[in-house]
Amino acid sequence: MSNLKSIFFLIFIVFTINSYAQKTIESKGEYTLRIEKNWSEDFAINKAKEKAKINAIENAFGSVVTQGNAIYIKEVSSQSQTKSDMIFTSVGNVLVNGEWISTIDEKIEFKDSIEYRWIKAFINGKVRELTKIPFTPQVATLSCNEQKCSTEVFNSGQELIVYFKAPTNGFVTIYLDDSKRAQRLLPYSKNNTTNTFEVKADQVYYFFSKADDKQKNVDEVELFTESIMEQNNLYVLFSKNDFDKPLLNAPKIQEFDNLNYTLPASMEITKFQTWLQAIRSFNRNIELKTIFLTIKK
Numbered sequence: 001m002s003n004l005k006s007i008f009f010l011i012f013i014v015f016t017i018n019s020y021a022q023k024t025i026e027s028k029g030e031y032t033l034r035i036e037k038n039w040s041e042d043f044a045i046n047k048a049k050e051k052a053k054i055n056a057i058e059n060a061f062g063s064v065v066t067q068g069n070a071i072y073i074k075e076v077s078s079q080s081q082t083k084s085d086m087i088f089t090s091v092g093n094v095l096v097n098g099e100w101i102s103t104i105d106e107k108i109e110f111k112d113s114i115e116y117r118w119i120k121a122f123i124n125g126k127v128r129e130l131t132k133i134p135f136t137p138q139v140a141t142l143s144c145n146e147q148k149c150s151t152e153v154f155n156s157g158q159e160l161i162v163y164f165k166a167p168t169n170g171f172v173t174i175y176l177d178d179s180k181r182a183q184r185l186l187p188y189s190k191n192n193t194t195n196t197f198e199v200k201a202d203q204v205y206y207f208f209s210k211a212d213d214k215q216k217n218v219d220e221v222e223l224f225t226e227s228i229m230e231q232n233n234l235y236v237l238f239s240k241n242d243f244d245k246p247l248l249n250a251p252k253i254q255e256f257d258n259l260n261y262t263l264p265a266s267m268e269i270t271k272f273q274t275w276l277q278a279i280r281s282f283n284r285n286i287e288l289k290t291i292f293l294t295i296k297k
Contacts, residue, residue, distance in 0.1 A: 023128065023129040023131070024101060024126055024127070024128045024129075025060055025126070025127060025129075026104065026124065026125070026126055026127075027056040027057065027059050027060040027124075027125065027126075027127045028056055028059065028122070028123065028124045029052040029053060029054070029055030029056025029057070029058075029059055029122075029123050030052050030055060030120065030121060030122045030123070031048050031051035031052040031054075031055055031120070031121050032048075032118060032119070032120045033047060033048045033051065033118065033119050033120075033121075034116050034117075034118055035116065035117045035118065035119055037116075044119050045108055045119065045121070048108070048119045048120070048121035049106060049108075049121045049123060051121070052106075052121040052122065052123040053100045053123060053125070054094050054096055056100075056123060056124075056125060056127060057096045057097070057098040057099075057100065057127050058076075058096065058097075059076065060076070060098060060127050060129070061073075061076070061096075061097045061098045061127070061129045061130075062074050062075050062076050062097055063096075063097075064094075064095040064096060064097055065081060066095070066273070071095075071273070073097055095277060097129065097130055098127050098128060098129050098130055099127065099128045099130065100125060100126075100127055101125065101126040101127060101128050102125055102126045103123060103124075103125040104124045104125050104126065105123070105124040105125075106121065106122065106123045106124070107121070107122040107123075108120070108121055108122075109122075133280075133284065133286075133287050133288070134287065135236075135238070135287045135288065135289040136166065136167050136168075136238070136287060137164060137165060137166040137167065137170075137172075137236075137238050137287075137289075138163070138164070138165040138166075139162065139163065139164050139165075139236050139289050139291070140162070140163040141160060141161070141162055141163075141234065141291055141293065142160075142161040142162070142163055142206070143158055143159065143160075143161070144161065145161060145206055145209050145211050145212075147163055149161075150163070152291060152292065152293055152294060153293075153294045153296065154223045154293060154294070154295050154296070155295075155296055155297075156223065156224050156225045156295055156296065156297045157222055157223075157224060158222065158223055159208070159220060159221065159222050159223075160208060160221040160222070160223050160293075161206050161207065161208050161209045161221075162174065162186075162205075162206070162207040162208060162234075162236070163204070163205070163206060163207075164199065164204075164205045164206075164207060164236070165202065165203065165204050165205070166199050166201060166202075166203075166238060167201060167202070168201045168240055169198075169199070169200055169201050169240070170198075170199055170201075170238055170239055170240045170241075171195075171196035171197065171198055171199070171238070171239055171240075171241065171242045171243065172186065172196060172197050172199055172236065172237065172238045173186055173187065173195070173196045173197065173236075173237050173245065174186035174207065174234065174235065174236050174237075175234070175235040175237075175272065176221075176232055176233075176234055176235075176264075177232060177233040177234075177235065177269055177272065178230070178232050178269075179231075179232075179269060180268075180269055181266045181267065181268060181269055181272075182235075182266060182267055182268075182269050182272035183263060183264040183265070183266040184245070184248060184264050184265050184266065185207075185208065185219070185221055185264055186207055186208075188215075188217050188218060188219045189217075189219050189251055189262070189264060189265070190217035190219075191217060192265060195242055195243060195244055195245045196237075196239075196242055196243065196245070198242075208220055208221040219264070222261075223293070223295045224261075224295070225295040225296070225297055226297070227297065228296070228297050229294060229295070229296050229297070230294070230295045231292060231293070231294060231295075232292075232293045232295060233290055233291070233292060233293070234290070234291040234292075234293055235276070235288065235289075235290055236288070236289040236290075236291070237286055237287070237288055238286070238287045238289075239283070239285050239286045239287065240285060241285060243279065243283055243286055244279065246267055246271070246272065246275040246279075247267065248265040248266060248267050249265060249266055249267060250265060251263060251264055251265050276288075
């Protein structure tokens with residue numbers, strides 16, 4: 001009997017966690033659209049309904065706001081914005097913090113003016129909130145090869161080392177975002193044919209440190225700024241299974257303080273954010289940790 005109770009209790013916990021992670025509620029939305037002269041009526045109806053679905057999701061779970069290289073969620077009640085690294089889905093090329101599950105009721109109204117015809121869609125349906133995927137590895141940014149050197153504030157010219165330890169075998173990749181471009185730091189440049197860097201469970205890695213004998217062809221990383229202070233974002237992506245990388249531009253040489261440095265393979269930050277949200281929306285097993293780095297001159 002005790003075993004049966006334990007099994008039931010475990011099943012109940014799993015069900016409760018899953019229910020909390022997949023919050024499904026009923027929500028209403030509406031949208032008014034001007035019908036362009038080259039549109040068919042069916043096209044206009046579908047477009048208005050799509051926009052009304054977006055409005056319903058935003059009414060339930062808040063809206064997604066992009067500012068520069070950062071993504072925020074604006075709360076429904078308070079209208080306050082909180083920075084987010086959770087996944088989003090795309091509806092009508094608009095990022096939303098939820099999924100449309102099913103339509104309960106919908107209504108379409110038309111209104112004519114002198115030059116144009118207008119359409120208004122009302123929709124009522126079930127929507128599901130997307131919750132943040134927990135990041136299971138341990139990760140920290142360091143200024144030396146020991147955990148006591150953990151910091152998120154660096155001086156210009158200081159080396160960056162990333163401490164990493166995962167609970168399972170898996171694959172990791174790291175990008176540095178300077179608000180203009182996202183540079184791929186891991187895998188290392190001499191392993192540029194691989195999508196990710198393979199790691200073993202419970203092993204400690206000091207990425208970008210040649211003192212870590214578990215790694216080969218290590219690229220050392222130094223952080224630079226020409227401003228008094230600069231904010232960069234470090235993105236660490238981890239999954240139990242390998243996953244694709246985005247299309248990158250080749251590394252290039254850049255001079256700084258009369259010395260030549262190799263800049264890693266990179267891409268424009270807007271394209272990187274599009275890729276990041278798309279791959280995490282498609283692959284729900286990819287975990288993300290964002291670390292905000294400050295670089296001082």
